[in-house]
Amino acid sequence: MTDSTSRVRDNPRTRPAKAALSRQAVIAAALALVDEVGYAAVTMRRVAQALDTGPASLYVYVADRDELMAGVHDLALAAVELPRPADGDWRARLELLVSRLIETLGGHDDIALVAITRVPTGPQALRILEETLTLLRAGGIDDATCPWAADLLDQYVTSSALELAARLRDQRAMTAAAGAAEATEEAMTRAARSELDAVYSELPAATHPTIHALRPAMTTAGRTSHTSAAWKLGVIIDGLLAHHPQP
Amino acid sequence: MTDSTSRVRDNPRTRPAKAALSRQAVIAAALALVDEVGYAAVTMRRVAQALDTGPASLYVYVADRDELMAGVHDLALAAVELPRPADGDWRARLELLVSRLIETLGGHDDIALVAITRVPTGPQALRILEETLTLLRAGGIDDATCPWAADLLDQYVTSSALELAARLRDQRAMTAAAGAAEATEEAMTRAARSELDAVYSELPAATHPTIHALRPAMTTAGRTSHTSAAWKLGVIIDGLLAHHPQP
């Protein structure tokens, strides 16, 4: 980034044992901490400690905790590869892109929370918006509706990433608690669902007949996160195609 | 608090008309505070102060701040009226229900954040889930897919409510700052969008050609929150109908 610091850092004689502070270093350390202790537990003090410094030093490179997390969000997006032409037609590529987004963001705890408060405008977010719009256009979506569709897809990505993160968190907590007992996704979701099932079961059929009638369908196995996410995305894309005319 | 007031309060004859503490009173006070100072600024101390007591007293009726907010979320849902048969067919009624949900939740700042961390299971949430499932079933959606569809709609409601809340917050901040200058929704969204437009405009057309080409579409007026939300909901329902077969 800065010439002077890099020149100094490159000099072995003056190079300190620790990496010099920089915006990138702060954001990278925060991302690592998100993976280690979770989004909510990433405090300015902990980030500073990871960089072997004090909390006040961070504010030279970052205005806020919010802005720091926005940087982390964008950095996480950098790992998302754009689909290539060989991956199929526009629809296959769009589905691939969206699922990669959900899996990547969901893999970094609740980092997707950042996208709820503010509309991400980092370089990586723009790279992905560009690709999304291009694919939608290739699918024949009207130019005027493309931004709306991208908005809808973004909403879907963010909330699905948070859902995935919550499931992974529960899964980790359960494996940690259950010790050696392996916790497959199936066993996990069944355990989590049983909690909900208890609520649904104790519901008087008189007041909530439909929930009661559909309870087996709610419990149905095979409702893994993957199939559910793929199904929902399919619904949205089908809806975009069916809704062709612009209001 | 002070000796004099407490002495006065202890006297039943002069005791003010404040309601005795109860779970309902605590949650109601918290909801009022959400509307007054915003979701993030609702602290246990402020809730206690509104009830003329100390923070420790709240923990008799509420386990957590999270649980308190879950109660507030459910209480907010109580204001949502279910559509009546006279409101139209299943689709019209479903659209009405969803838009009422978004408007109600979005009207209480970021209270919808509660639905992201935990799946709401309060009585009001169950009342609305029951109605949603009933309407979907009436629309001919397969029994096995109804829960998935309800999930998708819930995701949509929650994220849209947060989007609406953010817009209302910005609007309020702007009216407060602009003083007497009236800030219509149109003027408001234009101002907010100009911020994004600045980002899009300064984007090199070489690297982001589609964003550049679609920029007029992104700025298009008439993209009020209402039309946008209605359009998105239409897309989802169309998708549900088009996607008929269950995977």
Add this chain to the structure above:
DNA sequence: GTTCGCTACGAACACTGTTCGTTGCGAACG
């Protein structure tokens, strides 16, 4: 050789959610 500019950071401020131990009141019991 002195001054300047700027990064780094120790210390502190005003808060937060939550818990502990005590208080005081009303009701039940002898």
Add this chain to the structure above:
DNA sequence: CGTTCGCAACGAACAGTGTTCGTAGCGAAC
């Protein structure tokens, strides 16, 4: 009627949080 007991209420405190201020230090520039 006098005593005891359960329990809601709460004052005070703890361990944190994000953020700011003023100062120290050091390389670069005049």
